[in-house]
Amino acid sequence: AQTVTQSQPEMSVQEAETVTLSCTYDTSESDYYLFWYKQPPSRQMILVIRQEAYKQQNATENRFSVNFQKAAKSFSLKISDSQLGDAAMYFCAYRSAEETSGSRLTFGEGTQLTVNP
């Protein structure tokens, strides 16, 4: 079974600064997808960024980028120019590309990000 680990329960960053959230995962599969989701106080999970394991190029979405290290099974999220609205719980998630198990996401424990003005 796949597992996702986020070793930072809490992180803080000053507004306009850069912060990196860590995520590691364990899998025996070679084809899969990785995601970062944001959960603000409204509780609605919002997709921030996604990465296909077969792509070597790191995904980027505006101020959000990832550092995907497949051999190390590491998938960190970098938030540049942090804004107050970035404050939320961030979850790293894994999804298999296998047909029989590709319907479910496996989430990490989450990292609570605080943005200080």
Add this chain to the structure above:
Amino acid sequence: DTGVSQNPRHKITKRGQNVTFRCDPISEHNRLYWYRQTLGQGPEFLTYFQNEAQLEKSRLLSDRFSAERPKGSFSTLEIQRTEQGDSAMYLCASSPRALRTNEKLFFGSGTQLSVL
């Protein structure tokens, strides 16, 4: 696109009572998912539907839990004989087609269940 809607937003019940939650996915999304999230943890997969067919169930879904999706539209999740350990947020999500194609999930705001 009005988003995934979940009702009620909060539910307080006494141990042993039955509860039912409802999820209305984004229209034309044929895939619907239920997750459970306990305090301080990430969501855990419970079950998923393709149209009206329940195709996958987690071991977390004990025999006290039942989910339905009649006519492939809205879904209900019922918990019978609730226990204090059932206290959690129950999240619903939908997607327009097979996740294998890297479609993203659209989540609702969840139903927070408290069992006293």
